[in-house]
Amino acid sequence: MTTAGEIMHAGARCVQEDETLMDAARIMSELDVGALPVCGPDNRLHGIITDRDIVVKCLAKGKNPDHMTAGHLAQGKPVTVDAGADSAQVLRTMQDHRIRRVPVIDDHRLVGMISEADLARHMSEEQVGHFVEVICR
Template identity: 70%
Template sequence: MTNAGDIMHRGATCVQESETLEAAARRMRELDVGFLPICGTDDRLHGIITDRDIVLKCVAMGGDPRRMTAGELAQGTPVFVAADTEVDQVLRIMEQHRIRRLPVLEGHRLVGVVSEADLARHLSDEQVGHFVEAICAEGD
C-alpha cells in the first residue's frame, strides 16, 4: 500500500524558532511557498508557520515582523505523520484538521511534506474531490 513517504516531496526547508518572521517571509518568497516548518536547534519539528499566520497574527495585530520570531508565533502541537503512514490515513488526518500541508517525520526528523499537489498527483479524482470539499467546507 502507498504511504506518506511515497507521495511526499522531500527536502522541506525549516525556519529556526529563533529566526524573525521577516526572515521566514523572505524564505517563503525565495522558495515560492506559503508554509514553513519551524525547527528547533535539535533539528526537530516544533511548529508550522504560514504566510497567513505572519499577516494575521503579527502584522495585522501591530506586531513587528523584524522582531517577532517564528517560535513566538507558533502555537500548539504541530500535526504530522510518520513516513510509513498509509495514504488513506494521511488523507483522513488532513481532512480532520482541515490542513493543506502535512509534515512527514522519520525517526523524529522532518523528511518531507505532503501537500495538496502531492495528493492530486497520487490519488484518484474522487479522493481529491472529497478532500477539497472536506477542507473547504463552510466555517472557514
Template identity: 60%
Template sequence: MTTAREIMNTGVQCIKEDQSLLDAARMMRDLGVGSLPICGQDDRLQGIITDRDIVLRCVAEGRDPGAMKAGEMSGHLHWVDADDDLSHVLRTMEENRIRRLPVIERHRLVGMVSEADLARHLDERQIAGFVERVYAGR
C-alpha cells in the same frame, strides 16, 4: 499500499524557532512556498508557519515581523510518520482541515505532503472529497 514517503516533497527547509518572521517571509518568497516548518536548535519539528499566519497574527496586529520570532507562532501541530499509509495522511488532513502536513521519521522532519502532492496521487473523486471536507465551512 502507498505511504507518506512515496508522495511527500522531500525538498523541505525549516525556519529556526529563533529566526524572525521577516526571515520566514523572505524564505517563503525565495522558495516559492506558503509555509515553513519551524525547527528547534535540536532540528526537531516545533511547529509550522504559513504566510497567512504572518499576515494575520503579526502584521495585522501591528507587530514588527523583524522582531517577532518564528517560535512565537507555534500552535497545535499535526504530522504523520513517513511509513503511514495514504489513507492515514488523508484522514489526518481532512479531520484537522489542513492543507500541508509534515512527515516525520525517527523524530526528524523528512518531508511535507501538500494538496499538490495529493493531486498527483489521488483520482478525481478522492480529490473532490478531500476538497469538500477540508474547505467545508471555511
C-alpha cells in the same frame, strides 16, 4: 499501497524558531511555498507557520515582522504523519484536522511535507475532490 514518503515533497526546509517572521517570509518567497516547518535548536519540529499566520497574527495586528520570531507563532503540537503511513491515513489525518499541509516524520525527524498539490499528483480525482470539500467547509 502509496505511502506518505512517496507522496511528500522531500527535503522540507525549516525556519529556526529564533528567526524572525521577515526571515521566514523571505524563505517562503525563495522556495515558493506558503508554509514552513519551525524547528528548534535540536533540529526537531516544533510547529508550522504559514504566510497567512504572518499576515493575520503579525502584520494585521501592527506588529513588526523584523522583531517577532517564528517560534512565537509556532504554538501547540504540530500534526504530523509517519513516512510509512499509507495514503488513506494521510488523507484522514489532514481531513480530521482540517489542514492543507502536513509534515512527514521518519525516526522523529522531519523528512518532507505533503501539500494539497502533492495529494493531487498521487490520488484519484474523487479522493482529492472529497478532501477539498471537507477542508473548505
